Amino acid sequence: TVGAVALDGHGHLAAATSTGGYTAKPAGRVGDSPIIGAGTWADDRTCAVSGTGKGELFIRLAVGHDIHARMLYAGQSLEDAAGGLIHGELAALGGGAGLCAVDRSGNVTLPYNTGGMYRGWIRGDEVYVAIHED
């Protein structure tokens, strides 16, 4: 699974996700990537999110929308909302998971609970790319 989130020069957010699913999945099985509110979410009031990992859990927890809701209704930061789900509910359910997210102020978070996640961000002259801790 691959994904991207962006904040543009006009202050608008967007998210996109694309995947082949997982190896040896049943024919016809669909995960969270095409499910808006689960693997993909964007709302200018809060954040943009793209997820990766055990799709069935992202759907059950409506992860993308839940991060948005924790920010909009509970006033949580992006980092707390996203990290809370990845290291909290998703980890507790035993789901390998990760995501990239950006908020309306341009803060970025890239949490994951597996051994590594291909990830990166770019802002001005700064480019960050990592797989494991680095």
Add this chain to the structure above:
Amino acid sequence: MTRPVLAIHGGCGAIPRADLTPEVNHAARSALRRALQAGYALLISGASAADAVAEAVQIMEDDPVFNAGHGAALNRDGVHELDASLMDGESGRAGAVAGARRIRNPVRVARALAEAGDPLLLIGSAADAWAASHGFDTVDNAHFTTPARVAALHTMLERERLGTAQGATEQEKHG
């Protein structure tokens, strides 16, 4: 004006550090950089966030390192079924495809469905047909296959036969 930013992921099924060869390490990092630079170039030229995320994801769909598009995982029948979506935070519009088998770049079709507004989500051969009728590249399913995914499928089916599928790594499952 806001200071633009773009962030990406290439999947959390990263190869365990011990198994990461210098070649794969380099290939993955350079692909991530290319995706970031392509999307960010659009942002600093004034394009929208939706343009930037579609561009970055397409770069990764076309790179065999990642489980999407060319290099996607195989289902248990040895077929690629691709899922993708895009959501625009300004308008709330969204588009998605699921179970597509012939769309070269599913994220592009998801973007077009977001602009169309309705239908939002198309599945299977209907998604493939909509893409073709709206001018998007369609290819044979074999276009998405790589030797690494064929090997992963055999490994996973063998694990199932031996009853060890639970022990599969994120990398074996997702690549």
